[in-house]
Amino acid sequence: MLTCETAESLIAREVDGLLRDDESVALDAHAESCGACRGLRRANLDVARALALRIDAPVPGGFAARVAARVHPGESLGWMDAINWRRWTEWMLPVAAALLMVAIVAGNRSATTATGDVEVAASESTAAATDILAWTGEGDAATALSALSADVSSEDVLAQMLGTSAAGTEGQSDGR
Amino acid sequence: MDPDRELVDRARDGSQEAFADLVRRYQVRVFNLARVSTRNDADAEDLAQEIFIRVHRGLRAFRGDSAFRTWLYRIAVNASRTQAGRPSLFGWFRRVEPEEVGGVDPLQALPAADAVEDSVAYREAIDHALGRLSRDLRMAVTLRDIDGLEYREIAEVLGVPIGTVMSRISRGREKLRPILAEALGWTDGARSGRAE
Numbered sequence A: 001m002l003t004c005e006t007a008e009s010l011i012a013r014e015v016d017g018l019l020r021d022d023e024s025v026a027l028d029a030h031a032e033s034c035g036a037c038r039g040l041r042r043a044n045l046d047v048a049r050a051l052a053l054r055i056d057a058p059v060p061g062g063f064a065a066r067v068a069a070r071v072h073p074g075e076s077l078g079w080m081d082a083i084n085w086r087r088w089t090e091w092m093l094p095v096a097a098a099l100l101m102v103a104i105v106a107g108n109r110s111a112t113t114a115t116g117d118v119e120v121a122a123s124e125s126t127a128a129a130t131d132i133l134a135w136t137g138e139g140d141a142a143t144a145l146s147a148l149s150a151d152v153s154s155e156d157v158l159a160q161m162l163g164t165s166a167a168g169t170e171g172q173s174d175g176r
Numbered sequence B: 001m002d003p004d005r006e007l008v009d010r011a012r013d014g015s016q017e018a019f020a021d022l023v024r025r026y027q028v029r030v031f032n033l034a035r036v037s038t039r040n041d042a043d044a045e046d047l048a049q050e051i052f053i054r055v056h057r058g059l060r061a062f063r064g065d066s067a068f069r070t071w072l073y074r075i076a077v078n079a080s081r082t083q084a085g086r087p088s089l090f091g092w093f094r095r096v097e098p099e100e101v102g103g104v105d106p107l108q109a110l111p112a113a114d115a116v117e118d119s120v121a122y123r124e125a126i127d128h129a130l131g132r133l134s135r136d137l138r139m140a141v142t143l144r145d146i147d148g149l150e151y152r153e154i155a156e157v158l159g160v161p162i163g164t165v166m167s168r169i170s171r172g173r174e175k176l177r178p179i180l181a182e183a184l185g186w187t188d189g190a191r192s193g194r195a196e
Helices: A004-014 A021-033 A035-052 A063-071 A085-136 A141-149 A154-162 A166-175 B005-012 B016-038 B041-061 B068-084 B089-094 B113-118 B120-131 B135-146 B151-158 B162-184
Strands: none
Touching (some): A004 A021, A004 A035, A035 B162, A063 B041, B016 B068, B016 B120, B041 B068, B068 B135, B068 B151, B120 B135, B120 B162, B135 B162, B151 B162
């Protein structure tokens, strides 16, 4: 009769089909009366089959070249192979996180500044229109502002308010 | 006759090509052994490189008493032991226990049905389960069931009697079963072979 210790060794070998007939018969007899070894036997069969289905992880590209470069330092290595991309990516994580934080902070600050700039630009535009009105003594502020907001040149605005065309003004100046 | 003998001799005589051939011949095995130990690709590559560098350094001292493959695995196992205690940033991210990530266990997250064996998730689950074993049990099971080494060779690699190897493999598989059973949906009575 087998001991559980001997049965343990036989069970491991049984998975690989390495048992002799007499060993197999002895193991069957032992397992019949020993629940622990029955469980062990089933576990061994199940797990060995499951592990046999594991597909190997692929080796990272350029691995052999990187090993060669380390054991033969003088050997030239293409820059693509020289970089351990996984490791590089790993160490870039904190840098990327820091850059992201900087970008977020900078984005918030520039948004605030941009809002201020728009307000300043608007007040400057209004002041410019008021100056034009004061200079010409006619027209209305709405016309001046709409002209400014439509991205029209200052010469066009003046021409519109004086009731003349820019071309005409040019013609007059050319005639002089 | 050691099938690697000729390449080993040439590499020992300084042939870079012969050594590169040895690397290419064993890189998948070494990388995957390293991966089971480190449980992430970045650390596995570092470890695998370290193993081959040790092999290169030791070639002159290699007398051929054992097969090159056995000698290589012995170096790999020793390097894995050394490397095991070294933390890495990537490893730190990856070694987060399932309970700490909202209870999502990678073993639970396996895709179901027939596609499971072909999937990366399946490999991740196997490696994760192996990672739960003690180093002695994990190495014995990995060398046998992942790398396909003979018992005698495993005994030589690990430096233990063959009976100890059988015992470790048997107990390692026993500990793995409930973990894999839960992940792969095995029924209590018998293994279904595939997730239901």
